[in-house]
Amino acid sequence: MNSGLLLIDKVQGWTSHDAVARTRRLAGTRKVGHAGTLDPMATGLLVLGVNSSTRLLTFVVGLDKEYLATIRLGASTTTDDAEGDELTRAPADTVAGISAEAVAAGIAALTGDISQQPSAVSAIKVDGQRAYARVRAGEDVQLAERPVTVSSFELLSQRSVDGFLDLDVRVNCGSGTYIRALARDLGAGLGVGGHLTRLRRTRIGPFRVEDASLLDQLDVAAEIISPTDAATRLLDRLDLTEQQAVDLGHGKRIEVIAVPVLRGPIAAVAPDGRLVGLVEVRGTTAKSILNFPADEPGAATTALQPSGESA
Incomplete structure (x- = not known):
C-alpha cells in the first residue's frame, strides 16, 4: 500500500467525506484522511493523506x-x-x-x-x-x-x-x-x-489546485506525492548518513554537526531518499519524534514536483 499525499480537485455537490470515501476505495486502504473540509457548494483543493502520511496532515491544516x-x-x-x-x-x-x-x-x-x-x-x-x-x-x-x-x-x-x-x-x-x-x-x-x-x-500552503486531479480521473499510484516529497515541502530537511538513518530508526539520538538554524520538526531523509521520520534538533543532537515505516511501497519515490510558485 502506498503512502503519501494526494491533491484532489473536489467538484461541487461532493462533501469532503465523500472524497475521502472514494479515495479509500481507489487506494485500497481505510487509512485516508483530509486536511480541512470544503462545503458541498465549494470546489477546489483538498489535501488527502494516505496510510502513514496521514500524520503529515497536522502540518497542512494550519497553512495559509x-x-x-x-x-x-x-x-x-x-x-x-x-x-x-x-x-x-x-x-x-x-x-x-x-x-x-x-x-x-x-x-x-x-x-x-x-x-x-x-x-x-x-x-x-x-x-x-x-x-x-x-x-x-x-x-x-x-x-x-x-x-x-x-x-x-x-x-x-x-x-x-x-x-x-x-x-x-x-x-x-x-x-x-x-x-x-x-x-x-x-x-x-x-x-x-x-x-x-x-x-x-x-x-x-505550497500545494496548488493546478496540480490536483478530479476523483473520476485519479490514478493513485501515479499521482501520490511521496512522504519525502511531501514532508520536505512542508518542513525543513536534514540529510542523514546511512548510519544515522539506522540509529534514528532504532530510536537513538544522533550527532548533527554544523546544522543550520532549522525550525520546528525537521524531515530526516536517508541517503536513498526515504523519509526516516521527523526529528527535533537540540544543540548538536537530534532525536526522532515520529518514525515512518521503511517498508511502504513508494516510500523513497517522488511524484508531482513542486510548481515553483511561492506559497
Whole structure:
C-alpha cells in the first residue's frame, strides 16, 4: 500500500467525506484522511493523506490558503451562501447606488488582522456537537468572534445581476478564516446584505489546485506525492548518513554537526531518499519524534514536483 499525499480537485455537490470515501476505495486502504473540509457548494483543493502520511496532515491544516469567490451584494441568507434561505433583500436601486469607493473601503476594512464571527453553519464544535448540526436542529447558534488574518482581499471584477451586485474576488488568508463570513460582513457593512454564490479553494500552503486531479480521473499510484516529497515541502530537511538513518530508526539520538538554524520538526531523509521520520534538533543532537515505516511501497519515490510558485 502506498503512502503519501494526494491533491484532489473536489467538484461541487461532493462533501469532503465523500472524497475521502472514494479515495479509500481507489487506494485500497481505510487509512485516508483530509486536511480541512470544503462545503458541498465549494470546489477546489483538498489535501488527502494516505496510510502513514496521514500524520503529515497536522502540518497542512494550519497553512495559509487562497480562494476565488463570488460575493453577491443585496441579500443575506441563513447560511451566508446560496444554499441558505433568504433573510433580507435590499431594494435594487439601493444596490445600484453602491459606489466603487464604498466597495473598496469595505474590502479594506476586512483585510489584515481582523476579528471574525464564524458562520453558524460551520463545523466548529459547540459542547461537543458541530454548530451546523445544532442549526439544523432548530437552535439559534451564535459563535464567538475569533482573530483571523486576511493577508489579501482583491476585487477582480464586478457586474449587476437581477438587482444584485456580484463581486469576483481573490482572498489569501490564514487558517480558520471563513470566506462566507467575509461575504456576510462586507454586505452588512454596505447596508445591503451579502452572501457567497461561488467558492473555489486554489491553494493550501505550497500545494496548488493546478496540480490536483478530479476523483473520476485519479490514478493513485501515479499521482501520490511521496512522504519525502511531501514532508520536505512542508518542513525543513536534514540529510542523514546511512548510519544515522539506522540509529534514528532504532530510536537513538544522533550527532548533527554544523546544522543550520532549522525550525520546528525537521524531515530526516536517508541517503536513498526515504523519509526516516521527523526529528527535533537540540544543540548538536537530534532525536526522532515520529518514525515512518521503511517498508511502504513508494516510500523513497517522488511524484508531482513542486510548481515553483511561492506559497
